[in-house]
Amino acid sequence: MCKAIHLTWAFGLGLKLGEVVIEDTFAEAFPMYATRIIITAVDRKWALTAARVATGFGTSVIASPGECGIEALLSPNATPDGRYGASIQFYHQDPANLKIVTMTRVGQCILTAPTTAAFNGLPKARRKMAVGRALAKFGDGFEKEDVLNGRRVWRIPVMEGEFIIEDTFGVVKAVAGGNMLILARSREAGLEAAERAVKAIRRYARGVITPFPGGIVRSGSKVGSLKYPKLRATTNHLYCPTLKNIVKETRIPPEVNSVFEIVINGLKKEHVLKAMGVAIKAAATVPGVVKIDAGNYGGKLGPYLLYLKDALEMVKDLEVKV
Amino acid sequence: MGVPVTFTLKLKAVPKVLVDARWVSPDRFADRAIDEIKKFRVLEGGWETTVGELFEVIGPEKAPADPKEIDIVIEGSTSKICYIGYKMSGGRIVIRGDAGHFIGYKMRGGVIMIHGSVRNYLGCKMKDGIIEVFGNAGHRVGSKLQGEKPGKGMKKGSIVIHGNAGSEVGLGMTGGTIVVEKSAGNLVGSSMTGGTIVVKEGAGLYPGLEMLGGRIVIGGVVKGILPSFYVDSYIPLLKVRGMEFKKPFLSFIGDAVVGGRGFLQISYEDNKSLLEFYKSLVEEV
Known part of the structure; x- marks a missing residue:
């Protein structure tokens, strides 16, 4: 049972769900x-x-x-x-x-x-x-x-x-690649949040699947490679906690030590958006989660842009209990 | 880079048999004296002859060392002279008239402009460069050779044909762009693995046979589509390589026979009776 969490707009920080910052970004999905x-x-x-x-x-x-x-x-x-x-x-x-x-x-x-x-x-x-x-x-x-x-x-x-x-x-024709990233202080907190998110998707969302093991991805990837040109996908180095002091343009805050991704495929865009919404709400209930982000390629590749704030807007009246 | 020098080759007499003129290219001319150029070997039918005997060569005493600084102008219309611009890496060839087979065969760079028509295998196996034809082209533009595997055709560069093209345009091509301003024959883009073919008017039967990748755009009437293509989407306005078609297109994925994932995009309005059924299958997400 989770506590009631309220959406707030904090000045300079964007959207917040309880203590968790919701990045004002979008997931890029493909048909x-x-x-x-x-x-x-x-x-x-x-x-x-x-x-x-x-x-x-x-x-x-x-x-x-x-x-x-x-x-x-x-x-x-x-x-x-x-x-x-x-x-x-x-x-x-x-x-x-x-x-x-x-x-x-x-x-x-x-x-x-x-x-x-x-x-x-x-x-x-x-x-x-x-x-x-x-x-x-x-x-x-x-x-x-x-x-x-x-x-x-x-x-x-x-x-x-x-x-x-x-x-x-x-x-x-369906929508694939809807996603969210859970940035947590520790691996335990991140995994707990990801598990809750997947549980919430199974309980509240229809028409969607989470294709990865247990619905969770621990090794999100980027398109192509910096070093090996023949590889189609390599590790998303911007979100690797062990590289946060090595990679200049790292996207993770200093206190984050583990990132989990949840990938959602759905028969319709609305299905995926709703699933993302319930997953964000469920993940934000776990103490130790710092931020919720999403993976995209700058909006250049995929025709569907699934904004996190739209996902939350869609489930604003739904009480997520996991 | 200096100012380009021009060599003009005037045809003395029209040959009656096919001529292998693969020595006529800026790379061969580079750093050679004009007397040496005149002695270049040319095969007329089976007989060995020289550039000087076939053409009247006008130009400077010595060609520059860099092929990019050489322009070759061929005057005189004949469809018998083949292999012009073979493996050229730079410079420019202008043909004021028709030309034969294998123009720009394996070319690596530079420009070939043909103010007339060409025969088969234009830009065959080309790696880079630009070819522009102001007349018509024969079969297998930018193709591979017969019997080679898919993907052994044109790799990069562009071919623009202002007239019509024959059949099997872009056979086995793997990159680059072919634009046909008028119509093309049957089997456009068969066995292609990449690259783009744009046919602004109609095309013959079965475009995209056994294609594995790449993109074919046909802006006119198509005589038939293979059943191994799956309809993917309806596009109200199509943009391709800086060109814009202000009419709707249906996009297909194929060829499923070889597990390909190429795009075949066909004008919807021009082929309404053929495409109406496919359109009914397209749904919005």
């Missing part, structure tokens, strides 16, 4: 293509297991196959077949690669998990990709087409029984 899959299983354990395995090794598109994460766990009355479920999202830079990533992840991780079924989580999307139709070939000619609660599905015979997968999955 990415996304799909949402609803996994159902006989119980919550197997739905979560399939979801966890299917979203593994899906942190940053810099080097992993897509950005993936678990959005929410679903109760039986919210799933197409009335079983326990989990909603997961996959992101990639272009639709062709998204289809490849979705096919491999569903084929290797959800089809193989006991008792699971996979349904389209974006039924209203205008664009579809025929993943189910392609994976149905695993049935080697014994697969059957069917209609389940108005959804066109394939029944693929497997050793355990039957794997049900929807014919097509929707694809939408």
Whole structure:
């Protein structure tokens, strides 16, 4: 339970949330293509297991196959077949690669998990990709087409029984790279704040995922390199506490000794903005957090600029309890 | 840098077969006396001859040591003379008439201006420099050679064609800019991995075949789009390399067949019947 924290404008310091300074800056986000899959299983354990395995090794598109994460766990009355479920999202830079990533992840991780079924989580999307139709070939000619609660599905015979997968999955253009940086006095305080922020996102925000391990990034990166020209991404040296006395243009105050980043991908810009808002509110409750910042490239690269003050404005009436 | 000196090469008689004139370049002329230049080897068909026999060479007694200070003007229209400006690193070549194949082949810098039309492989495998053609160009402008891997074509520099271009413009190119003021043929930018191609009017079938990266802009009618391109966005006003198109474009990503992530941008109004379906798929975030 957190104390009530009030937003204040301190002269010369900008926006403050309790004792924590909120930098007047923005997170720079990019468009990415996304799909949402609803996994159902006989119980919550197997739905979560399939979801966890299917979203593994899906942190940053810099080097992993897509950005993936678990959005929410679903109760039986919210799933197409009335079983326990989990909603997961996959992101990639272009639709062709998204289809490849979705096919491999569903084929290797959800089809193989006991008792699971996979349904389209974006039924209203205008664009579809025929993943189910392609994976149905695993049935080697014994697969059957069917209609389940108005959804066109394939029944693929497997050793355990039957794997049900929807014919097509929707694809939408989504927003990736929404982020916030938690600057704390100590590693313990920073981690505690980051954990609370991720917990708040899971509790209060919908349509978003946090693709990194436990939702937290301890090694934020910058584009390109100062020394090695062939590298696409290297450590964000401006926010490394061990370099604060070495790097002239360091962005961290002297009392800060640890920085954590939270990256948020969402189906819509508003979803990401709301998630950032609740995360900032939750992180600011932890003693030892000095400042909340955001990563950007000067607004030159990404078409979406997500201002921290807009994020807070969006959740100003929401009481965040984590 | 001093004042450039000019060598004028006047064609004595129009050759009937293709001529390999790869010694006609500022780099070869540099630091040579005019008598030496006249003795440069030229292949006319299979027969060996000299620059002096093919052209009337007018210029100073000795060329400067720096190729950047040399201008070469070729007068006389023939589409048989090939390889002009081969591997040139600086200076300027002006061709007052038509030219043959492989003009500016592997050029590294400098300027070539052609006040006429050229044949195939203009600026093939060029690394840098500028080529401007006031007439039309043949096939494979700024391309790689047949059989080479994608990305072995033009690397840097720019080619401007004020007329039409043939097919496979920018085949396998990896950087630089090609601008075609009028229309281009089929397969614009096939196998390209980078760079920009702008065709201000129409293009033929299937632009961007097997492209891996780069950008193709077509401001006119396209005869057909490959099904392996995914529509990405609707652009109300397009800016590309200082040029502005005041009309809407649809941007595609492809070619999915090779896992490419190139941009193909096609004028929406000119191809409404072809692109209407794609437009219906584009959603706002």
